Amino acid sequence: MKEYDHKKIEKKWQTIWEKKGIYRAQNNSKKKKFYNLIEFPYPSGDGMHVGHIRSNTAMDIISRKRRMEGFNVLYPIGWDAFGLPTENYAIKTGKQPAVITKKNTDTFRRQLQSIGFSFDWSREINTTDPKYYKWTQWIFLQFFKKGLAYKAKMTINWCPKDKIGLANEEVIDGCCERCGTQVEQREKEQWMLAITKYADRLYKDLDDVDYLPQIKLGQRNWIGKSEGAEIEFQIEFPDVQRPNSVKIFTTRPDTIFGATYLVLAPEHELVQKLKSQITNWKEIENYIRETKNKTEIERNVEDKIKTGVELKGIKAVNPATKKEIPIWIADYVLVTYGTGAIMAVPAHDERDFAFAKKYDLEIINVIEPVYIDRPKEDLSFIEREAIHAIVKHWKEDKYLALKWKKVNWLTFITGGVESGENTKDAAIREIQEETGYQNLKLIKEFPRSHSKFYHEPKKENRFAHFSNFYFQLINDEQKELSQEEQEIHELRWMTTQELEKEMTIGGALRDLENLQGKEKTYSGTGILTNSGKFDGFDSEKAKKEIIKFVGGKEKVTFKLRDWIFSRQRYWGEPIPVIHCEDCGMVPVPEKDLPVELPKVKNYQPTDSGESPLANISKWVNVKCPKCKGKAKRETDTMPNWAGSSWYYLRYTDSKNNKEFASKKNLKYWTPVDWYNGGNEHTTLHLLYSRFWHKFLFDLKLVPTSEPYKKRTSHGMILGGGGVKMSKSLGNVINPDDIVKTYGADTLRLYEMFMGPFNQSVAWSEEAIIGPRRFLERVWNLQSKIQKNKKYNEFEIEKAIKKVGEDIEEMKFNTAVSTLMIFINEISKLESISQMAYEKFLKILSPFAPHITEELWQILGYKKSINQESWPVFDLSKIQDFELKIAVQINGKVKAEIMISPEDDEEIVKKKAFANEAVLRHTSGKDIKKVFYVKNRLINIVF
């Protein structure tokens, strides 16, 4: 037996695999297809990160398993190579971005191949290849022709250093995501893609895809759908000749009776229109100017301190109450969202509340909260008028609480209101009856509240409508309590701190807060009050009626904004549009695509903020395709999201120069069956590519409305100590070193073993030795193989089942652990059966393809192990003959007994009670109950 020489073995098999092309996907296969996708890497100058290996290995394992299961697997790779780091490097060194990219992709390709990934290299793509971006430009033209790509003046985030406009999502803490420079606001003509036209479908169709729940949630939050209403408020002028109105958007039309003022965004067009009516125009103008100077980021960072100015001289009319209310402008209202105007309901919205407090505006309570406190599901509710009272001590700062004796309750004084009784009298009567205290002074009545709860002592579900009071005792006069009362509860004097800790009932806690002057808005739903004819209605159910009542209309609004699609940079796809002096914007004819990037000497953006392309007059000045007159090319380029929005389609037919991919190949291969990528891409990239896909679907260019059937995500690999790997910290691990020292198989196995796949894990220099030792043991076991030896079916069948299931659930760490356990088990034997060893090699092969391929060949096989079939486990062999279960006494494990799986409950009980330890603990005890969980444990309770 030779020694395990990973260097030799790994090189050998990588060469053979590529030569034989065994991982090439077949376009014309009769087999069932499986399309596995990873996010194609950005080939940075630093070379590959160990994080790439983690996610690629995971999908490589799944690809290899699918092949063994008989699928025709497409597992492609390519380069997302446009982008700023390369361009910045070009600016610094004067080297051409295309040359830099070539060098970087060569490094990445070599590194990826050294790990033994089963990519179909024949389909490799590169977004910076003109043959590829021809089609990116072509798709853009389709957007343009449908009017979904348009130019608009935008206030954009401007990075003065990179001289580039940034999308909102590229600004981190007010600074440029890439260079960290403080971002400014600038007005600029920008290309836009109308993603908002697809907002509703992008939201709704999430129902039909299999994405991890957090990913769906992330997409939904980003799209930010909210259902509400648009309602018009009339504006009253001293001059009756000029009627006008303002439309507001609200998600809470049910609270409209509490709307005590309106707020417009400072940029709202109405503000300018009403200029002549506004008496404090100077003040308004100043405020608008101040707001404009603030970047959006600053407006957001200043958060808590809300500012605004009242528009004096005009008023609005609340359409529900018909009362006149003031109109304000404030920068906490954004012109980009909804209608740019809101109705403010300070009683039930926190921002409105803070604003109203600051400027002393009216607050009207219109919702009474309903607290739901674990009612029993199967019982109906009994409604009661009730009181709830806090009673303060006559001298000390303490309050009276009732500690219930039969149930675990701590409450204030509560009780029912008898028919015809005034609620205040009822409260005083209940206090006197329950506590004996006689002389009370009412200090305050709190807003009413309601509670749905299970009344333990009465065994019924209650829906109680509480009037809430706050009394103080005048003196300590107290009558003796009846026997009956004394049995129900005991009295306790408690401080607010103690009460806060022990009081568990929602409504009581709220009153406690009121008591301490911690005023809070209640922004939940409940029962309407001060709402005219809607008083007593459930706020949620009354929404529609109220919208009708005030003449509003139901409206869905999205937070998603259109996508700013142009960059004033060199290293991106040129936007294929020509500006003609006579014809205006003319698309580049399809036959002239691609519009190739010309070679440039200087990659520095122009000082005007235009892309470096603007300096190349030979390239810029062209004839108009329509009228042949004088024209100029568009010099903006696309963001690097463009090429990645459709790359998965190109893989199906990467060499096609007639169309972006043939219908036939798209039909066979799409949608992607399983797409795994980083959490950081689960909103933007995923949403953008879903948008492009839906657009292409509408043009009947792709066969499905969603690109990805299933999406999962992986966690990051951090440096030692749990911090991000970075050059500056010097904690970057170079995969080349690991491959050299331990081998690709060990690296793959370690990265799968190090922790749960969907969570971040820190790299450990020491722990990698474990998987290496494991592979050496696997290697050495070849000397113990015996052809005809009977094998331990139980162990191997169990491992096959567990490893297979774990791979499907991406629980790779426990799959590796199962493989290790199996090897530990059989290592104890004198000799091992070849049958079992072969099955084991098969299930190990997706994790460690090189060593298993070598051992497979040593066993005499000619065909690659990845072309063998995945072993099917035999369930009947996994049954235990005898198993150990726990015996608990009162929930604590006291003994273990052996049983047979066929034993019924009676036999198990008998065996349990025959146990010496059990006898010792149970003798003389009156056994109340015995719980038996089949094949697990038995619990004896006394």
Added chain:
RNA sequence: GCCCGAGUGGCGGAACUGGUAUACGCGCACGACUUAAAAUCGUGUCUCGUAAGGGAUGUGGGUUCGAUUCCCACCUCGGGCACCA
């Protein structure tokens, strides 16, 4: 501030649907082999206790015969979002 995720030995982590907490790996200790070391193999390794037995899954409560798992409140860490009406 809001949303999401996580918190278990010295360390990475395991635990099905509420059913024997600490699998697997690293490290450490001891032993075998060796002139010696490394490598390898073997044994041990949550904690208190001689034992019987007790205590531990961020903290405090709750539900349950039984809670790492479910519920409530809080603390810490990581990620995302930024006044979204």
